Each structure stands twice: as C-alpha cells, then as structure tokens.
Ligand SMILES: Cc1ncc(C[n+]2csc(CCOP(=O)(O)OP(=O)(O)O)c2C)c(N)n1
C-alpha cells in the first residue's frame with residue numbers, strides 16, 4: 042500500500058468538534074515537550090477544556106514518550122485512548138498505529154518506515170526533513186525543531202488559528218522572541234505545505250469556546266509548592282526523586298519571588314539533603330524548633346523516612362511530607378503514576394502509629410491542602426502527609442485561580458514565656474483540653490520552666506523517661522484521642538449524593554476524573570453517588586454515606602485495594618458493603634474501565 | 646560538696662552550678678560519659694551560658710542518653726540512631742540564634758551516622774559535636790564499633806579484623822573547622838576544648854575517649870561476660886555490670902605522653918600536642934594523626950582550627966530574625982501577591 046492510497050480513507054459524515062484524544066509519540070530527549078505544551082496551551086487559549094499527560098520513560102534520552110491530550114467541550118479530562126496519533130517515534134510506530142481505534146488518524150513522518158497496513162484509519166504523511174531543511178538553526182537543534190512540524194500539521198488539520206499557536210509558543214518560551222522566531226517558521230511552513238498538499242478527510246477539529254475563561258493552568262507540584270509558601274513554610278529539606286523533584290524546583294523558583302525581605306535576606310531556606318533520612322530529620326528538626334517545614338519525596342523516600350515518621354508521631358512534632366506517588370515496590374515504574382503508598386503511609390512508623398493523610402485531586406486542592414497541611418501539622422503537632430501522584434504532580438491541569446487562605450495562620454498550642462508564667466509551667470504531654478493535643482514550647486523560650494526533653498523513648502506526661510506500663514497506655518490512648526480530633530479538622534470528603542442511587546463510589550485523588558466521566562455516562566443505566574475522600578482519618582460523613590447505600594465500590598489505583606481495607610477496618614460493621622475495585626498498570630484510570638467494571642459488578 | 650550550708654555561688658547571670666544540672670544519670674557508675682556530662686555542666690556554668698539559648702541533641706546509645714543528665718533548663722532532643730545531625734541542622738535553620746551541643750557515640754557517629762556526620766561538617770552547621778568514644782556499642786552490650794583498633798580482642802565481640810575509623814581524620818577530610826581530641830578523665834582539657842568549641846563559628850568536633858566500664862571482658866575476670874555466663878545460669882543479659890571508679894588523670898604537659906590503665910586492664914597512650922604545634926595546617930594535622938595512629942597513640946588537644954569558613958546559616962543568607970520567630974505577615978505573602986503571581990498561569 043503506498044502513501045497515496047492511504048490518504049484516501051473514507052470521508053467523514055460530519056465533523057467532531059472539540060471532542061478527541063490525541064497522542065504525540067516521540068523519543069525522550071528530543072524536545073517534544075515544547076511542541077506538546079504549545080498544543081495544550083493553544084486549546085486552552087481557545088477556551089476549550091483540555092488536559093495533557095506526559096507518559097514518559099525513566100530515561101534521559103532515546104526511550105519512547107507519549108504525550109496525551111484530551112480535548113473535551115464537556116469538560117472531561119480523564120485519560121481516553123487516543124483517536125489521533127502523531128507517530129514520530131520509529132521504534133513504536135507500528136504498535137502505536139495498530140492501537141488506534143477504527144476511524145482514527147495517524148500523522149507520521151514520511152521518513153519513518155514500519156506502519157501497519159490499515160484501511161480503517163486516516164494516514165497523513167509529513168515530509169519532516171524536507172520541511173525543516175531550510176530553517177536556520179544549528180544542526181543539533183534540528184530534532185527539536187522537527188517537532189514543530191506536527192504542531193503546524195495539527196494546526197491545519199484541527200483548525201487551530203495560527204495566531205493562537207504563536208501566542209502559546211510565546212508563553213511556552215517565556216516571551217523569549219529569539220526562540221519563538223526559530224520555531225514559528227516551521228509551524229507556518231508546515232501549515233502552508235499541508236494546505237497545499239493534504240486533503241483533510243478525518244472528522245476531528247476544534248472551534249473556539251469560552252469554557253476556560255478565568256482559569257489557570259499549572260502542574261500539581263507547582264500548585265503544592267505555592268500552597269506551601271502561602272501556608273508559611275520556611276524550611277524545606279529534600280532529596281531528588283521523580284516525580285517529586287519539580288515540587289522543590291517550584292519552591293526554589295517561587296520563594297525568592299514571594300518571600301525576600303527588603304534587604305535581600307531570605308526568610309526561608311531549601312536544603313538539598315544527603316538522603317531522605319536526613320531530609321525528614323531536618324524537616325522535623327525545623328518543626329521542633331518552631332519553623333514551618335516541608336519535604337517532598339516519593340515511595341522510596343517514604344520508605345527511608347519511616348523511622349523518623351514514627352518519632353515525629355510519638356514525640357509529636359509538626360512537619361509536612363508530600364509523597365508524589367509513583368509505581369512501586371522498589372524502583373518499580375518510577376515515571377508512572379499510582380496510588381500505592383496509602384497503607385504504608387497511613388501506618389508509617391513501627392509500633393502503634395497512625396498518620397494524617399491529605400488526598401489532593403486537583404491543582405486547587407494542591408494549593409489549598411498545601412496551605413492547610415501546615416496549620417494541621419502545627420495544630421495537631423504531628424507529621425502530615427500529602428499524597429499526590431505523578432499524574433497530578435507533573436502534568437498541567439486547568440483550575441480556578443487559587444483562593445487566598447480564608448483563615449489566619451494557626452500555630453496551635455505553643456506557649457510563650459508569658460503564658461508559661463501565667464500557667465506556672467506546663468507538662469509537655471498533658472491533655473489539658475481533652476482533645477488529646479498537648480501544649481508545647483519552642484527551644485529558645487526564655488523561661489526557667491520552658492524546657493522539656495524530646496525523645497522517642499517512653500515518657501510520662503512531663504516528657505520524663507518512663508517504662509511504666511500505665512504511662513505508656515495513657516500516652517498511647519491520648520495519641521488515639523488526638524487522632525480522633527484530627528478527624529474533625531482534616532478536609533471533609535466531597536459528596537455528590539444521588540438520593541435514588543443504591544450504589545455509591547468512594548475514591549480519592551486523580552481517579553475522580555475517570556469516575557466523574559463514567560458517572561455522567563451511566564446517569565441513566567447505572568446511577569450512583571460519589572464520595573471523594575480528601576483525607577484520612579475519615580469522619581462520620583463517610584459512615585453516613587456508606588450506610589445510605591446498598592453497595593459501595595472503592596476505586597483506587599493499586600493492586601490490593603488499600604483504602605478499601607482501611608475503610609473496612611474503620612467501619613467493621615459496614616465492611617460487607619464495601620467492594621474493592623482496584624487496578625494498577627501505571628496509567629491514569631479511564632472512564633471506560635470504571636464503566637465496564639461497575640456494569641459488570643452490577644450486572645447492568 | 647559535702648556541706649549543704651555551703652554558700653551557693655552564682656555566675657554572671659545569677660545561676661548556680663545546680664541550675665545547669667540535668668536529671669540523675671542512669672549510666673553505669675564510672676562510665677566516661679558521666680564525666681563528660683559533668684564537664685559540660687561546669688563549662689556552661691563558668692561561661693554563664695543562658696540555658697534557653699542552648700539546645701542539646703543526641704542520637705542513640707549510652708552516650709546519646711547523656712543530654713538528659715546535663716542542662717535541664719535547655720531544650721533537648723534525643724533523636725534517632727546516627728541521625729542527630731539532620732535534626733540539629735533543621736533546628737538551627739529554624740533558629741540560628743540557638744547554640745547546639747550534640748552528643749554522639751562512636752557507633753552512632755562512626756557507623757550508622759557516618760553520612761550525616763560528614764554532611765553536617767560539610768555544611769558547617771554551627772554545632773559542638775561530641776563523640777563519646779569507647780570503641781564499643783555500649784547500649785547494645787559490647788559489639789565492636791568502627792573505632793575499635795584492628796586486632797583488638799574482646800571476649801564477647803571476638804577479634805576485630807578491620808581497620809579503625811579515626812573520627813578526627815574523618816572530620817578533617819570532611820572540611821571540619823574545629824577538630825579536637827581528649828580523654829574523658831582529663832577534666833581540665835575537656836573543659837578547655839568545650840569552651841573553645843562553644844565559641845566556634847561552625848561545626849566543632851571533639852572526639853573524647855570515654856571508657857566503657859561494663860564491657861570488661863578479661864576472660865579470667867569474674868566480671869567478664871563469659872565468666873558470668875558459665876557461673877550464673879541463666880544470665881540476664883545486662884543484669885550484671887561491674888562497679889568501677891571513674892578514671893581520672895592528672896594534668897600533663899604539652900608534648901608529653903600519658904599512659905592510662907583502663908578498667909579491663911588494657912592501656913591507652915595519650916600524647917598532648919606540643920606547645921608549638923600549629924593547628925591551622927590541615928595537611929600537617931592529617932599527617933600528625935596518621936603518625937600517632939601508627940604509634941598506637943592518641944594525640945589530644947586542639948588538632949585543627951579554621952574559623953574562617955561561614956556556617957550554614959551564613960551561606961543561606963538568612964534574615965537576622967530566626968525563621969521560627971517571623972511574624973505571620975512575613976511568612977504568608979499577601980493576597981495581591983497571589984493574584985499577581987497567578988497571572989503568568991492564565
Ligand atoms: C536504627 C537502629 N538500629 C539499631 C539500634 C540499636 N542500638 C542502640 S545503641 C546502639 C549502638 C550505640 O553505640 P555508641 O554510639 O557507640 O554508643 P555507646 O552506647 O557506646 O555510648 C545500637 C546499635 C537502634 N537504636 N536504632
């Protein structure tokens with residue numbers, strides 16, 4: 042089959058506007074990210090709801106990378122297997138094109154061989170080397186420039202106005218005109234070539250909408266870092282690990298912009314530690330001494346932090362730990378997403394340990410929980426874990442501009458020298474208020490009764506070493522009481538209750554997008570209620586929700602149903618209502634999977 | 646000490662020596678670590694240190710328990726095994742006006758904590774870092790530590806096949822600007838070094854030989870583990886600890902050799918650095934340590950000093966107010982700053 046033959050696929054019945062999923066398949070390290078983000082921004086600028094996911098390898102150069110873009114006038118942004126393929130990677134071209142659904146579109150570099158023979162999809166061949174031949178850039182930049190060819194082709198095929206592409210490109214290059222000037226000609230040249238030489242026969246196109254007006258676009262890690270700053274963070278310690286590194290990169294970029302004093306001195310510090318053992322040690326040390334502190338890591342780092350987490354829980358020290366989850370155990374699939382660290386983190390630390398976890402599901406959550414985590418850490422005097430994931434952390438998401446924190450910073454129960462004087466001293470671990478939360482003093486407090494000895498060893502309520510069984514039990518029970526107080530303080534679940542539904546779904550984090558889409562699709566055939574958990578420990582609302590339905594499906598991105606198990610433990614009397622729908626393949630969940638699994642379970 | 650009526654002498658800030666006490670030590674009687682705690686108390690009293698300006702930090706081990714036994718009016722943090730340096734680093738970044746005394750052991754520093762130890766010095770965190778070095782893991786009952794001499798034989802631990810890690814050499818190589826060694830029984834030298842260390846700009850390491858009285862393992866001795874095991878079945882693992890006197894030594898002159906008999910009958914040789922020794926020459930200091938090791942001597946005194954290198958708080962350009970004391974308006978940017986910032990993301 043030759044090229045000409047391929048291009049005469051069947052003509053479309055009617056256009057499909059603002060509703061498709063496209064994937065750009067390239068090799069890692071070829072600079073395709075600029076092209077992909079330019080496309081993403083173009084759709085966003087056109088007012089069309091859009092989301093991009095970078096599916097990339099753990100490699101610096103050469104391995105395949107796929108960038109998925111979902112465009113949806115309905116606002117659905119979950120991953121959907123693509124209908125449109127940009128096939129620019131010779132090593133995956135066959136498989137990529139084979140996977141396209143019937144009626145799909147394949148735009149490929151005519152220099153690449155090895156496409157499958159299909160006559161149920163539309164092929165468009167682009168003479169890439171021809172199109173970039175005369176562009177005046179150094180030879181080593183040619184592969185980067187080559188990616189602009191598919192931007193130009195898609196601009197033509199999907200009907201993206203060239204001005205929009207130019208504007209997006211300019212944003213992408215941070216306004217650096219020289220870079221725009223070397224990239225844009227490739228786009229326009231390709232566009233013109235397509236106009237001359239291609240006959241559009243596929244149905245996909247875009248048209249301006251107004252559904253992104255006033256919205257921002259940002260990655261979850263950037264939003265979390267920004268939230269931490271508005272949460273008052275002053276000390277950060279970290280050790281590089283994908284996919285959390287960009288959280289700290291953002292922190293380091295934003296802090297000087299937002300927190301420099303007039304004399305140029307810093308009101309913050311970011312320390313690159315020697316490992317995660319040290320990163321969490323520094324974070325706790327800073328929290329102990331009274332500064333708001335944060336560390337960001339992923340599964341392997343959480344593993345190393347476990348002993349310190351237990352100490353933080355037991356000695357009652359504020360700290361915030363972001364876990365941008367990836368796929369484990371061990372190194373696992375370090376550049377793929379998942380929700381596999383929940384059980385481990387919830388109980389992180391040996392002995393009777395239970396930790397507070399926040400589950401952001403959007404960039405707004407990342408910001409809000411980024412702020413809230415620091416108040417919670419101080420108020421509860423305990424490490425607070427924020428479990429994001431690679432999908433949320435590293436990809437660009439639309440969101441409403443973040444709201445400024447509505448409540449002032451709350452440092453919790455910290456006694457000043459004057460308050461100590463008025464109280465006639467204090468006992469560090471005494472439950473004065475009945476909420477399980479004791480009072481603390483900060484090192485440096487100028488009062489003879491301010492000092493206490495922080496230790497991981499058994500202690501009585503005056504922080505004095507004790508191996509008395511009764512002291513141990515009393516303290517452990519108080520910590521449990523404190524955990525119950527946490528239930529009332531953490532972000533409450535978000536409930537979309539369908540009064541007629543017999544079935545409910547509970548989930549958390551980024552699976553919400555697939556579930557929300559499935560919910561819309563199943564509105565008639567299988568109506569269900571949806572509760573999105575924002576935190577552990579759970580509160581009574583969860584119990585009420587479960588009780589109100591016959592069956593609850595707990596959907597999560599791991600193999601064993603970790604949150605399902607936690608919910609069963611928390612509500613043993615309702616445990617039989619809870620059914621686990623857990624799945625983990627390293628990819629963000631699709632609505633299709635949710636729909637099929639629910640229908641199968643419910644025999645619909 | 647005997648008379649209760651003895652007039653209580655106060656230091657310049659009106660505190661008596663008792664005000665610098667901690668709780669009663671639960672370490673073995675005669676343990677070198679107790680002597681060191683006592684010297685810390687004495688020095689803090691003599692220097693009129695404000696207890697609230699000090700933080701005491703430690704890892705895990707008998708040595709690391711000792712911060713509970715001095716400066717009871719200072720905040721203390723008994724952290725994790727080998728990981729006190731990171732806690733200290735975080736605490737001192739949160740409040741760089743505090744002065745930190747870190748207490749560690751040879752196991753805590755030389756094995757599990759060698760990484761954090763090295764990086765503390767590399768960052769030059771302003772902390773007095775004491776290694777109470779007894780060549781064994783005291784708290785876990787007598788295993789060799791990495792500072793034990795090669796060839797040494799202990800009944801419980803057997804023979805040490807591996808070369809020793811020299812704390813002072815490690816400190817020098819890591820770029821530490823204050824490296825000293827002493828002996829727990831040399832109260833005067835320990836105090837002098839502590840005073841100097843407390844005024845140092847960055848990390849100040851003092852490796853203090855601090856004998857362990859419990860793991861006295863001479864086979865024929867009724868105080869040995871093996872003897873106990875054979876004659877008293879079953880033996881509670883740590884039910885039996887020999888009573889010993891603290892070893893103290895008198896003053897000795899610079900350049901002189903002092904041979905000290907330890908509880909288990911072994912000896913160590915201490916040589917005070919000479920009067921004309923130049924502690925500002927790093928390479929010479931490393932050579933001097935190597936030579937002393939070859940002679941199976943410990944040189945004592947201030948081995949190396951460099952007060953020029955800025956500490957971590959300084960290189961971090963921290964604002965003068967400790968980060969922990971910043972006002973809320975200084976740690977949370979304004980609403981306008983947020984909306985301005987977000988414009989770039991629209
Ligand atoms: C992670 C961890 N591993 C092991 C231990 C057990 N442990 C407690 S103290 C100690 C050795 C202490 O030796 P050293 O630092 O020389 O102190 P010493 O008791 O001799 O003063 C060990 C291995 C521990 N507490 N934590």
Ligand code: SF4
Nearest residue numbers: 673676707783857858
């Ligand atoms: S076991 Fe050794 S190190 Fe521990 S307290 Fe006793 S004498 Fe000191």
Ligand SMILES: [Mg+2]
Nearest residue numbers: 750751779781
């Ligand atoms: Mg030891």
